[in-house]
Amino acid sequence: MSNTGRKKPPLVAERRYPKKTVAAPKKRAASKRSPTKPKRGLIRRLISAIFSWIFRIIWGFGWRLTLVCTLLLGLAVGYVSLTLPPVEQLFDGRARGSVTLLDASGSVFAWRGDQFGGAVTATSVSPHLKNAIIATEDKRFYQHFGLSPRGIASAVRINLREGRGPLSGHGGSTLTQQTAKLICLGVDFDPTIWKDEAAYEADCRQGSLARKAKEAIYSMAMEVKYTKNEILTVYINRAFLGAGARGFEAASQRYFGKSAAMVAPNEAAMLAGLLVAPTRYAPTNNLERSQERAATVVRLMEEQGYLSATEAKQASLSPATLSQAAQAKAGGYFADWVMTTGPDFFTRNTTEDVIIRTTLDQRIQRAAEAAIKDVFDAKVSKTSGAQAAILIMSADGAVRAMVGGRQTQVSGAFNRATMAKRQPGSAFKPFVYAAALDIGRSPFDLINDEAYCIDVPGSGKYCPNNYNDKFHGTVTLTEALKKSYNIPAVKLAQEVGLDTVRKVASDFGIESDLAQGPALALGASEASLLEMTGAYAGILNGGSAVTPYGLIELKLLGNEDPLMTATGGIGERVIQQESAEKLIWMMNKVVTEGTGGRARLADRDVAGKTGTSQSAKDAWFIGFTADYVAGVWIGYDDNTPLQDVTGSGLPAEIWQEAMKRVHEGLPIHVLPMRAPETNEGQLLGKISPQGGARQTQSAVEQLLEGIFGSTSGTRASGGTPQDAKERQDRQLNNRESR
Structure with a gap:
C-alpha cells in the first residue's frame, strides 16, 4: 500500500485511560466557582480554629480545676477522717439518760427519757434486722463510696416533679449520710448554743447547700475511716425509733420485750419501718399503721432477695405485736408520778441511765382501770x-x-x-x-x-x-x-x-x-x-x-x-x-x-x-x-x-x-x-x-x-x-x- 503522506499514529495502546476531555466540564465548572471557594474555606477554618482554641482553653482549665478540686476534696476527706474518733465512741450520743421503772415484782413496766438498750453491732443483731434496714434505707449500701449519684439524681427528679425545690423533700441520702446526720457531723450538743436537744437535732438536719456539701465530705471521710459494718453499727445504735428509744436494741426491748438479736422477720420489718417517721409509725401510737408500714418493708425484703416468698408470706400474715409493757403505754399516771418523787437530776433531767424499783402492783393497776371503765x-x-x-x-x-x-x-x-x-x-x-x-x-x-x-x-x-x-x-x-x-x-x-x-x-x-x-x-x-x-x-x-x-x-x-x-x-x-x-x-x-x-x-x-x-x-x-x-x-x-x-x-x-x-x-x-x-x-x-x-x-x-x-x-x-x-x-x- 502506498503512503499517503499522513502522520502515523504512535505505537501505544489505544485509550487505555479515559480522555481528559471527559472531565473538562468539571474543570470548567470548578473554574467558574473558583472565585468564592477560597473565601468560604477561610471562614470555616476560622470558626473551627476559634472553637478549637476555646475548647483547648476550657479543657486545659477544666482538667486543672477538676484536678485541684479533687485534690482539695481528697485533702478535706483525709483531714476529716483523721479527726474522726474511734467508732466505739459514736455508739451512744444521747444528751439525756434513761429511766427504767420496775414494778414491785421487778418486771419492767415503763421507760422515761432517752432509752439506750446498750451497744450492739451489725453482726450481733438479727440478720433479719440488718437486712430490713438495708432493704428499706439503702439497697446499694455495700457498693457506693458514701454518696449515691444515682440516688441523688432520682431524689432531685422526684422533688421537682412534686413541685418542691431540688434539695427539699427527698434527699437521696445513703445510710452513710444518714449516719453522718445522726452524729451531727461530729458536733456534740452544747446547752450554751442550743436551748434543748430538739433544737440541736433540728440544726443537725438542716438542708442548705453548704450543709449538704459538709455532709458529703463527712460521709466520704467515714467511708475512709470505718468499715461498712462499723458505719452500719453506728446507725443501728444511734437511730431514733419513737417512744424515747435510741437505737434498735432499745426499740426492740421497748416494743417487743426482747433483744435486737432475737427479732423475727415481722418484728425486724416493723422496727425498720419506723425509720421513715418514728413518732407517726411507733406501734405504741398506732399499731395498725405500724403493721401496714412493716408489710411494705417485708415486700422490699422479698424483692431484694432477703426473704423467700414463704418467709415473706408468713411475716405478712403474722404481723408483729407489742409486749405487755408496751401495751401498758409506759406506765401511765403512776410512772409520771414516780418520776416527780425523786431528784430531778436522777429522774426528769438525768444524764445517767437509772433503774427505779417501785411499789406498783400491775394486777391491782389493771383492777383499778377495769373498775372505772366498767362502771x-x-x-x-x-x-x-x-x-x-x-x-x-x-x-x-x-x-x-x-x-x-x-x-x-x-x-x-x-x-x-x-x-x-x-x-x-x-x-x-x-x-x-x-x-x-x-x-x-x-x-x-x-x-x-x-x-x-x-x-x-x-x-x-x-x-x-x-x-x-x-x-x-x-x-x-x-x-x-x-x-x-x-x-x-x-x-x-x-x-x-x-x-x-x-x-x-x-x-x-x-x-x-x-x-x-x-x-x-x-x-x-x-x-x-x-x-x-x-x-x-x-x-x-x-x-x-x-x-x-x-x-x-x-x-x-x-x-x-x-x-x-x-x-x-x-x-x-x-x-x-x-x-x-x-x-x-x-x-x-x-x-x-x-x-x-x-x-x-x-x-x-x-x-x-x-x-x-x-x-x-x-x-x-x-x-x-x-x-x-x-x-x-x-x-x-x-x-x-x-x-x-x-x-x-x-x-x-x-x-x-x-x-x-x-x-x-x-x-x-x-x-x-x-x-x-x-x-x-x-x-x-x-x-x-x-x-x-x-x-x-x-x-x-x-x-x-x-x-x-x-x-x-x-x-x-x-x-x-x-x-x-x-x-x-x-x-x-x-x-x-x-
Missing part, C-alpha cells in the same frame, strides 16, 4: 365529759395503783389523782370525829341535830344544813357519821376546836391550806385524792401518819448499791390507837348501815366515808379493808356540777368494783376496829353539852336499837374469817329488822 360504760352516758380517778395503796402508804383519768393508756397527761385539788365534802368528817374521839368522846355520845347557827367574825352568821334539809333530833356520834349529818359535824368541830381538827388533818397528811371557818368540818378545803387516801391509810394503821410513796429504790444502771431508797411509809402518831380503832368501827357502820352501802364487799370488812362537795361538783368515796386503802373521785375538770351523782353512788360503786377484783383470791383479814362499851348508863351520862336536850328512856331504847349489831366490846383485829362472817351476818340481820 362508766354501764352507768354513764357515752357523751359525758365527767372524769374519774382512783388510787389504791397499802396501809403503810405504798401506792399499788393509780389512775388519773378515764383515758388510762396515757403518758404525760394531767393526773387528777395527784394534781387536782378538789373539795372532799363529807369525806373530811372522819378527821373531825378522830379529833373528838382522841379527847375522850365516845361513838355513843349524843348530839342534837337541830337548827344551828354560828356568828363568824367578819362573815356574819353561818347556818349549816343537812343534805336532805331535815333535822333528826338527838343522835349518837356514830349515827351522825354513818348518815353523814352536817350539823352534828360542825357542832362537834366547834366543841373540840377548829385548830385541833386542822392539826389532826394536817398531821394525817392533808398538806393543802385548810379552811379557817366552821365550814372546815364539811370539807370546804381543797385536797388531792393522794392526800385524802394517804390520810385514811393513817387511820387504818392505828392512828400514825402515812406518807404515800411509790419509789422503793433508785440506782444507776450497772451498779448494785442504790443511791436512794423509799422516803415514805409510816410516820409519827397522830391519834391514839384506841381512838383509831373506834373510828374504824364507826366508819364500818357507814358501809354496813349508812351512806356507803354500795361499797360493801360480800366476804370481808369494809370501812369508809362518802363525800359530796358544795353544789355537787365533786363526789368521793374513800375506804379500806384490812389489806388496802382506796380512794375514788368523780367530777368535771371545769367544776361543772354533777347530775344525780353523790359519793354514795358512782364513786362507791367504782370502789366496790375495784376492791372486789383486788381482793379476789386473797385470805380474809378482819379490820382492826374496836366496838365501844355499851350500856344505858353510859348513854344517859354522855349527852353532848351542845345538845341541850333531856334524854328519855324510850329515846335511849330507840338509840340502842339503831346501834347494836356488832358491839362485842373488844378489839376485832384478832378474829378469824369465820368471826368476820358471823359479825356481818348479825349486822345484816339487825339492819333488816329495822
